[in-house]
Amino acid sequence: MAVFSIGEMAVPFTIRKSSRAKNISITVSMDGVTVTAPGYVSEHEISSFIEKKRKWISQKVSNYEEQKKRKPRETEFVDGENLKFQGDDFLLQVLEYDGKTTKAALKGDRFVVHLNRGLLLDTRREEVQAKLEQLYRDKAREAVLERLEYFKSKLGVDYNGLRIKDQKTRWGSCSKNGNLNFNWKIVIAPSDIIDYIVVHELCHLLHMNHSKEFWETVASQIPGYKDKKRWLKENGPGLKL
Secondary structure (H helix, E strand, C coil), rough: EEEEEECCEEEEEEEEECCCCCCCEEEEECCCCEEECCCCCCCCHHHHHHHCCHHHHHHHHHHHHHHHHHHCCCCCCCCCCEEEEEEEEEEEEEECCCCCCCEEECCCCEEEEECCCCHHHHHHHHHHHHHHHHHHHHHHHHHHHHHHHHHHHHHHHHHCCEEECCCCCCCEECCCEEEEEEEEEHHHHHHHHHHHHHHHHHCCCCCCCCHHHHHHHHHHHCCCHHHHHHHHHHHHCCCCC
């Protein structure tokens, strides 16, 4: 593996020769830079191609470095920790009691979890995480329902059903039957981002595509939707409990 220098940053890159490759191509990912070239291409040609693409590679690498910086630390689910909820920091308060059932509730600007004082450390974490996730799911349903009621009348549409899911790659979806699905993690995002996601899916009840008409309809309700879309692309991976 060679190293590609961008300013003071050393970026690892790998050169792959492929009999199926017709041209030299460059792929930039979190792990570095991969250059794929036909078997007959010389090292000099590859180096020249990389140099021509230096500015593009630099921009891509910088974008990934920014993403790494924004990557949130892992939640420990312990007393005194801060949790994100609708874009704000909420204090997690974990209280021990003699009951056998773990309970979680949102009280003002705090998430309060009561759990049995005799639980082992790993079990405590699992219990707190499970109860908080269920609470987030419930709050996500409440938030989405409230915004659906608000925007559906403005758009003149209605939906058949609503499901709050643990989707891996989507924030929302709309079926041809008018059923809406939303990722529960959207409740971690600021309220204006929730509005954008809700409106996005409601607009699919009018346009089952991403046509010009679709985006015009979105813009009628969310004038700055491009900023919301960009925010979600940049910050979406960090929306997790």
